[in-house]
Amino acid sequence: MATWELTGVRQRSSSIRKGRDFRSLFIYDHELASLDLGLQHPFKPERVLKTVELCSRYGVWEKPWMEVKGAERAEREVLERFHQPQYLDILERASRGEIQLETLERGLGTEDCPIVPGLYEWASRAVGGSLIAMRAILEGDADVAFNLFGGFHHGMPDHAEGFCYLNDIAISILEALDRGKRVAYVDMDAHHGNGVQEAFYRDPRVLVISVHETGRTLYPWGGSEEEIGEGEGLGYNVNIPLEPGSDDEVFQLAVGSIVLPLLRAFSPDVLVSQIGADTMISDPLTHLRLTNNSYSWAIRNLASMAVPVLALGGGGYDLYRTARCWTMAWAIFNHVEPRDELAGLVGGMMYGPEMEVGTLMDAANPTKGEVKERAMEGVTKVIEFLRSTVFPIHSL
Numbered sequence: 106m107a108t109w110e111l112t113g114v115r116q117r118s119s120s121i122r123k124g125r126d127f128r129s130l131f132i133y134d135h136e137l138a139s140l141d142l143g144l145q146h147p148f149k150p151e152r153v154l155k156t157v158e159l160c161s162r163y164g165v166w167e168k169p170w171m172e173v174k175g176a177e178r179a180e181r182e183v184l185e186r187f188h189q190p191q192y193l194d195i196l197e198r199a200s201r202g203e204i205q206l207e208t209l210e211r212g213l214g215t216e217d218c219p220i221v222p223g224l225y226e227w228a229s230r231a232v233g234g235s236l237i238a239m240r241a242i243l244e245g246d247a248d249v250a251f252n253l254f255g256g257f258h259h260g261m262p263d264h265a266e267g268f269c270y271l272n273d274i275a276i277s278i279l280e281a282l283d284r285g286k287r288v289a290y291v292d293m294d295a296h297h298g299n300g301v302q303e304a305f306y307r308d309p310r311v312l313v314i315s316v317h318e319t320g321r322t323l324y325p326w327g328g329s330e331e332e333i334g335e336g337e338g339l340g341y342n343v344n345i346p347l348e349p350g351s352d353d354e355v356f357q358l359a360v361g362s363i364v365l366p367l368l369r370a371f372s373p374d375v376l377v378s379q380i381g382a383d384t385m386i387s388d389p390l391t392h393l394r395l396t397n398n399s400y401s402w403a404i405r406n407l408a409s410m411a412v413p414v415l416a417l418g419g420g421g422y423d424l425y426r427t428a429r430c431w432t433m434a435w436a437i438f439n440h441v442e443p444r445d446e447l448a449g450l451v452g453g454m455m456y457g458p459e460m461e462v463g464t465l466m467d468a469a470n471p472t473k474g475e476v477k478e479r480a481m482e483g484v485t486k487v488i489e490f491l492r493s494t495v496f497p498i499h500s501l
Contacts, residue, residue, distance in 0.1 A: 127170050129439050130241050132234040132252040133157060134176040140227050142219050147422040148268045153253045155428040163443035165436040176234035187275045189263045200225035212265035228270040231255055235273035239280050242413040249414045249438040253431055256379045256419030258298035275304040281375050282310055289373035294381030294419045295391040297328025307338040312371045314364055318393050319346035330487045333495055340498030348483040349392035350476035353399035355484050360403050362488045368410060370499040376412045381419025382430035386470055390422050396467035397430050404437045429465045
């Protein structure tokens, strides 16, 4: 297991005994937080470090039932459950500085997926962190497990794209399927989870749900509501594209009308959720206008499903707001009310506008006018379509 250091945080190596009360697991590895893809690259793993610092500040850290573990590299044979061996070879060589003609063809060395030394090791350890978390759930050692270094939902079997070199989500779900589990996957990232969709598009053992900004205005330019699976998987792939400018009300209408009824009907053994925070109003890469009020509402609903949860990172390019969202998510899944222990003190850490110091919650900021009307009209049409095509398959 990789070692790590973080002031004020204690890593416990003791195992969790089965049959005990609620247990949670948080994957943290300081080396993973230190990855640098370049000054201009928006993906900053340091946001996980900021999340841990904020969890500590708000008193949602080091509780008796919480365990923190480092990450380990995923075994090659595990990576090959989803990724082509040839692609893994090219990624590993590129990580050592060995560039060939096929490197760029596999999405490596692009603006989105640059090549840096040690990249293969970093990516395989990020996958390993998700596997550790999933295995803890499957073995009954954790009811909730977080790997905020994971969530790479764009990773494809044969190439990298969208900041994603390896797909830890697909690999973790396959681990659960190998043990005979039914898995529900809920993707809250602003970008459509195309890699996960491709992995399970024909598989009725996995209910894949992605709530995202429409592909007409945002990468990866897909994720239409009409993409509902094929063959035996028909009705088990669900996309809810949202119009630019969609706010908390639109998002909650989508989740309450479609996501929650389908989850209850499917009744999974394990719930996997990509809890990316790039849906927030301040995110520099997307066009949605959510606040963390609806984000926390969705997390509370997922936490109420009474099923083990693997929560993974993903998007979120306003670092401080992302840290606030993830701190809230960790608190909610652990049934702890966050309280700022530094409120009123001079020199405290600032995680957003000064007026918000002392609380993790955003001020309400609803969309108005024609933008809101288009957003409501769009989500209403999507809801009607899914209710008429997908709901009957699940006896809803």
